[in-house]
Amino acid sequence: MKKNALLATTLSGLEEVLEAELKALGAAQTEIHTRAVSFEGDTSLLYRANLQLRTALRILIPVARFEAEDEKALYEGVRSIDWEQHMRVSDTFAVYATVNSDQFTHSRYVALRSKDAIADFFRDKRGRRPNVDTRAPRLTVRIHIYKKECTVLLDSSGDSLHMRGYRTEKGVAPLNEVLAAGMVRLSGWQPGQPFVDPMCGSGTIAIEAAMMAMNKAPGLLREHFAFQGWKDFDRRLWDELREEAASAVRAIDFEMLAADKEPRATSITRQNMERAGVQGVTVIRKLFRHLEPPQGNGTLVMNPPYGERMKEKEITDFYKMTGDCLKQEWKGYTAWILSSNKDALKRVGLRTSRKLTLFNGPLECKFHCYELY
Numbered sequence: 001m002k003k004n005a006l007l008a009t010t011l012s013g014l015e016e017v018l019e020a021e022l023k024a025l026g027a028a029q030t031e032i033h034t035r036a037v038s039f040e041g042d043t044s045l046l047y048r049a050n051l052q053l054r055t056a057l058r059i060l061i062p063v064a065r066f067e068a069e070d071e072k073a074l075y076e077g078v079r080s081i082d083w084e085q086h087m088r089v090s091d092t093f094a095v096y097a098t099v100n101s102d103q104f105t106h107s108r109y110v111a112l113r114s115k116d117a118i119a120d121f122f123r124d125k126r127g128r129r130p131n132v133d134t135r136a137p138r139l140t141v142r143i144h145i146y147k148k149e150c151t152v153l154l155d156s157s158g159d160s161l162h163m164r165g166y167r168t169e170k171g172v173a174p175l176n177e178v179l180a181a182g183m184v185r186l187s188g189w190q191p192g193q194p195f196v197d198p199m200c201g202s203g204t205i206a207i208e209a210a211m212m213a214m215n216k217a218p219g220l221l222r223e224h225f226a227f228q229g230w231k232d233f234d235r236r237l238w239d240e241l242r243e244e245a246a247s248a249v250r251a252i253d254f255e256m257l258a259a260d261k262e263p264r265a266t267s268i269t270r271q272n273m274e275r276a277g278v279q280g281v282t283v284i285r286k287l288f289r290h291l292e293p294p295q296g297n298g299t300l301v302m303n304p305p306y307g308e309r310m311k312e313k314e315i316t317d318f319y320k321m322t323g324d325c326l327k328q329e330w331k332g333y334t335a336w337i338l339s340s341n342k343d344a345l346k347r348v349g350l351r352t353s354r355k356l357t358l359f360n361g362p363l364e365c366k367f368h369c370y371e372l373y
């Protein structure tokens with residue numbers, strides 16, 4: 001099978017875990033970029049990357065890279081690509097752009113000019129233009145501009161890969177699934193050791209960890225990936241890869257625990273787990289300070305409230321209580337806390353063994369590790 005240059009995009013701070021995931025899938029020539037990892041792979045790896053990667057948002061195929069001084073050069077550059085290799089004139093398409101440039105400041109205009117260039121390519125060659133469809137296009141084209149460098153990419157994923165298909169019910173402030181999976185990977189937790197999310201909300205962290213333990217591909221639940229609509233879609237290969245992934249799923253045979261003080265949260269978590277096909281995680285309604293640690297040297301990953309809806313004293317006391325409780329009750333565990341509230345985090349009062357920066361949507365967060373002896 002022919003190899004292509006490919007690009008997996010991710011969230012800030014997850015580039016290294018994504019690269020490790022790609023290497024585990026057999027990707028060659030991996031290289032880390034800002035919020036992305038480039039790699040080389042054939043069609044099988046393109047499909048497997050969409051199906052298996054837990055920390056990727058999209059898998060893109062760069063089809064052209066050129067320098068453009070202005071919109072005219074951009075238009076010419078996009079129009080000179082042989083679009084017939086990628087779509088039929090009867091296929092619908094959509095174009096999106098992201099710009100970080102002095103020359104190009106309006107991403108929508110860049111997208112519009114690029115769309116015209118693709119349409120004009122077909123009009124010149126076939127006498128008619130393909131239709132644009134932003135809802136369910138056959139081909140989604142992404143234009144990335146950095147300074148004068150334009151990269152034209154085909155989006156093989158369609159909807160972002162964080163949309164796994166299990167979380168139709170959301171609690172308060174749910175985490176992006178890709179962020180949750182990245183946090184679990186960064187925590188260094190190995191399936192087989194106990195895993196606890198004591199403030200689980202809608203269950204995202206526990207579900208992502210459970211799917212890792214079950215060796216369940218995150219894409220198995222999704223109904224559609226963009227490459228399934230492409231003119232070169234290899235249905236036989238895709239069915240084979242999906243069957244292989246489905247038969248690799250195994251049961252959880254160690255303790256995993258998701259807890260929350262709110263009955264609504266535990267109920268949503270149970271429903272999301274059912275939809276995700278996750279079994280073997282205990283879900284209980286309990287205050288953190290009443291929770292009993294499963295035996296063994298486990299890992300605790302939590303995303304407590306950041307305090308937007310609480311008084312300052314209340315939130316700092318809450319973080320202090322969390323720290324005290326970790327120190328007294330969770331000896332032998334490694335605890336990780338994600339929070340955007342840096343002042344409150346200081347009140348945890350334990351020595352941090354690692355400090356990472358992640359983004360929960362637009363919120364810059366610290367992801368702190370505490371070894372509890």
Ligand SMILES: C[S@@+](CC[C@H](N)C(=O)[O-])C[C@H]1O[C@@H](n2cnc3c(N)ncnc32)[C@H](O)[C@@H]1O
Pocket residue numbers: 171172173174175176198199200201202203204205259260261262265286287288289303304305306
């Ligand atoms: C930011 S939300 C967690 C969101 C979750 N990570 C998700 O993806 O849906 C914080 C959760 O902590 C829970 N919580 C707050 N204080 C708690 C306590 N003392 N014990 C247990 N859970 C608590 C809240 O009910 C809320 O569901």
